[in-house]
Amino acid sequence: MPVRNKEQHRTQRIGWLRAAVLGANDGIVSTASLVLGVAAAHATHGSILLTGVAGLVAGTMSMATGEYVSVHSQADTEKAELALERKELETDDKGERKELSAIYIGRGLEPALAQQVAEQLMAHDALGAHARDELGISDTFSARPTLAALASAISFAVGAALPLLVVALAPHASLIPFVSATSLVFLALLGGLAAYVGGAPVMTGVMRVTFWSALAMGVTAGVGALFGTVA
Template sequence: MTDATPPPAHHQAAEGGGLGTRLNWLRAAVLGANDGIVSTAGLVVGVAGATGSRDALLTAGLSGLLAGSLSMAVGEYVSVSVQRDSETAALAAEKRELHESPEEELDELTALLAGHGLSPAVAREAAEQLTARDALKAHARVELGIDPDALTNPWHAAWASFLAFTAGALLPLLAIVLPPASARLWVTVVSVLGALTLTGWWAARLADAPTARGTLRTVAGGALAMAVTYGAGSVLGAAGV
């Protein structure tokens, strides 16, 4: 009986970690798309306040899309690279400790498993079995909360951020350049607010936050950004800047 107890608990922890990772990626994608929507919408609406030139709007929108998506990708790459370096260093330190003091590390793993609710005897047996299979992986998962087989990948994170931002930015860009001049501003505003309603709702759901409040906050922030940039563009356009 004791032989079968540890693996299910360990398997559930691994499954929970995998689910948490997937949720984090999904949340990052939603927020990246939201950033793309708001920043590009603010940019093109501001330009629309100053000029009705489709070429100017397209140039500004594409420039904002590329600058924003590349900035997001670089920032995510640097951030995740630091995280991966930290995980790699922690694993290296743990490997060294296992080599220098295996008995102390076994006692530490036993105490950690006992802290999760196992009896001392079962925790000891589980620690011995996990150590015999793969000591480093056992300590990494139980002690450090790291899965050595699924370290964060900076390139994956960079591409995900780039694509999420680009997907969000395309909506206001297309909405401002495709309709006729008389309708493009309102088409853009309605499209952006509709998209922000969806991303705000999804972000709130993923964060287990009240959806109404999260959605309203996202929509209000986007509306304020467009109003401010449009006002600034109108003033600058009227001044001939």
């Protein structure tokens, strides 16, 4: 009998997709907002470009550091929970079997079948069964700090490079409309791609990303214009 190919579910992409989309989106929004704010304050073309490059470097390091620390904290919590569960399995095996059976009963299995399932799963991999069904920890959703940090850093740098490229090529007099328009196009494409890969409605993703990004850039440009006028 031929073995069926393993199904590929979108949930397997959640970890890296979240980090990559967040990084690229933040790279575009923060860098575009930064250069728009400086441009609205009547800075020179060179100063605007230098500010954008500094924002790219600082943002890349910040994203990598923040993602690594936060995801590592999650990983530490998972390790602590697994260590506690391992100890409980060693000291109260019978109670842990009842606990697992109760979980399956709560999900709709008959008590006898729930006990049988719990017995067989614990005989195969007791810690794995409790990690998955009691703690909600699985290989698909487990924390991977290094992967998340790399995905965030690289995607932020790529996202930030897009408005910087526009700054470098656009005429100084038309820099604000060029950066604003192209950044919104980049963000709309990113939102649509993320929604498509994740299986969500594409237009919803596009509209959500575009609206909030336009608001962020508008506020930053307004602040830059205000302080530039005051100065």
